Amino acid sequence: MPGSTSIRGVGSRLVRLAIGLGWILLVVWIAVSITFVLSRLVPADPARLAAGLDAGPEQVAQVRTDMGLDQPLPVQYLRYLGDLVTGDLGDSIQTRQPVLDDLAAAVPASLELILLSYLGYAAIGVLAGIAWAYWPRGPHTGLLRFTGVIGVAVPVFWVGLLLQIVFAGKLQWFPVAGNFDYGGTGVPKVTGMGLVDTILTGEPGLIGQAARTVALPVTTLVITHIAVTMTLMRSSLAEQLRRPYVRTARARGVTERRLVFVDALRNSLNPVITMLGLQLGWSLGGVVIIEVIFSWPGLGLYAYHAFGAFDYNAIMAITILSTVVFVVVNALVGTLYPVLDPRLRESR
């Protein structure tokens, strides 16, 4: 009966959704607990840091009471969890503002780097992988193999510094550091992403200015992230192209374009999608070093300063944020498989 199966389908889908959400909550809760316990194990005294160097003992004690650090650990832990549920991540020691506000201010800058580089390495990686699988031999393979080797072993900070020294220092094609400076340009801050906002104004000069600021950090990220996608796409597609059904399709006169881009590609996309999902989830970790090198005022630079100041509320907030992003992205990728691959739809 089609009706009854669809009802059961909806039911099991709801169950799956509930299990998925439960899993996300569990992982986030464990992440919170681990960082909480670790950050309280250390002898460093946040109250001392928050009160400032010239504060007397009474002031430090006052700050400690204000921050709730004089309470026993389990009480602090439960209070933190309670605040977290209501969306309160506490105040930052450095900026003395709610961490949530700090994060909201830093997100657009990071998002600009993440999205631009992600589009870059996902698109170029997939296309280069397809080309490599379809033409396994030729003048391009040397370059592709080189890119593949570099991408897995090269330290991000080294590529970033190298590009900075050559293209910003010696050649001066790009600014050394910082993101798009809104001051005096009259560009309205709509998204907070320099490139997007200048494109919205439609002025080529300003767009060029914004593009020059993102060029080096985004290039660094593309160089260091492209290898995995590319080599995975290549091996996955090459494996499909060796299958008998491809030979059959060829014999039946299916056009090469249809054969590669429709038949074989669809069968080989799953591992690539998984990896692209993982990479999107990891991207927050990847931009930290980049933002430090290029003084890019995003989440990474904020995290870097938080590490330096032992700003534990900020450190925990960033851990939570990136864990949530990672787990949610992976869950979404999981729901994407059946859409892309009819074989999996059947089995569910």
Next chain:
Amino acid sequence: MTVWQVPGVAAWRLRRPRAAEWWVGATVFGIAALLLVPGWLAPHDPYALAVSERFQAPSVAHPFGTDDAGRDIFSRVVHGARYSLGTSLIVVSVAAVFGTAYGAVAAWSGGLVDRILMRVVDVFLAFPYLVFAMAIAASLGRGLGSTLIALVVLWWPSYARMVRGQVLSLLKDQHIKAARTLGASGGQILRWHVVPHTYDQVTVRYTLDLGQALVALTGLSFLGLGAQPPSPEWGLLIADAKQYALTAWWAAVLPGLVVFLVALNFMAIGDRLRRDGTGR
């Protein structure tokens, strides 16, 4: 015909055994020399300050130039190997041993124990490892020990998952049945007839991970979370050199090149081992 025998690495039957043997031998020897006797290889004292010689470009006397305090960067890189390479070796070794034992026990136990143990692994694999390593290292307080712990905590689960899968398939094998028939105990079977068969894959993974761990560790140090000054740890060297990278490029670029080449070497060896292993 000489077949180089590493315990468990039966994969080591190469088309051109000599070249690859030299390659691995030179790598092992080079690393051992760097870790054990850096003083013999470094031309200068890595900590000696010589302000009159600051910011000297690479030359015969100073192959990698000097830094802002006139210290010889090449000597610092040589001495830094103990911190960077040594810590990476410890991280991956501990992770590999613990992960292998954990995965083997999970697969052997089966049932509820297996499911609980693997759920724990799933949780660890569900963390975004880089941010998490940073958070753990920052929470524990800066220092090489913190980064070491942070990386081990995040590195072992992948070994556990890999080894569990292998052990599960091995347990169905004929030779296990034979050993059982002969009256071997569970521990004996696991120790002598199952786990050694996972060494091939673990070795490949181990070699690849040495490169990854080095890059991760130097990255954390670059952020100030690892070794502290005046230690010549590689990531820290580069972080210090970042401030004057535009005037004295060598101070940042050359140590970074060393990190890259060493990591690349591990990856290349691991890749070679894998291809030889699957080519059997």
